[in-house]
Amino acid sequence: MNIRRNKLIWMIGACVIPVIYGLGGFVSRVDAQAVASRVATRSTDSGVSSPQGADLQDADLQQRVSAALDAQPYLYDRHIDVSVRGGTVVLSGIVFSDWDLQDALSTARKAAGARPVIDSLSIEAPWRRH
Numbered sequence: 001m002n003i004r005r006n007k008l009i010w011m012i013g014a015c016v017i018p019v020i021y022g023l024g025g026f027v028s029r030v031d032a033q034a035v036a037s038r039v040a041t042r043s044t045d046s047g048v049s050s051p052q053g054a055d056l057q058d059a060d061l062q063q064r065v066s067a068a069l070d071a072q073p074y075l076y077d078r079h080i081d082v083s084v085r086g087g088t089v090v091l092s093g094i095v096f097s098d099w100d101l102q103d104a105l106s107t108a109r110k111a112a113g114a115r116p117v118i119d120s121l122s123i124e125a126p127w128r129r130h
Contacts, residue, residue, distance in 0.1 A: 058084040061115060065089055068111035075103050080121065082108070092120040 062084040069077040080093045089112045095101045101121055108117045 054086070058087065061087065061089065061112065065108050065111045068107050069104060072103060072107055075100055075107070077104070080104055087115050089115055089117045090120055091117065094122050094124045096124065096126050098123060 062082050065084075066082045069075060069080060069082065076096065080091055080095065083090045083092070089108055091104060091108055095104060101119075101123055104121060105117065105119055
């Protein structure tokens with residue numbers, strides 16, 4: 001589980017965050033680290049002066065998004081994992097239709113407010129076997 005988490009953190013820092021901030025495409029590791037430090041600085045500028053405070057904000061945001069997904073009556077969210085790092089929400093796991101994907105993203109964006117939401121969900125038809 002820890003390896004999966006480290007892989008996700010690297011993916012966010014090196015590939016996804018630069019795209020969100022308009023750097024476009026795949027950028028060098030140095031640029032990705034600069035963006036990751038900018039995101040960390042941004043979260044501390046919002047009144048949180050300690051890493052514990054940022055962790056509490058991330059945990060609160062994760063709980064809010066998870067609760068919002070769970071409250072959707074027609075969305076089966078059991079296979080959706082919500083994680084938050086530096087104020088960025090990441091949805092990973094599987095959904096069973098494009099409708100579920102759009103519903104999950106819309107709900108997460110509403111619950112996250114101005115925070116970015118990254119889509120790492122896969123659509124898997126329950127009747128198909130690999």
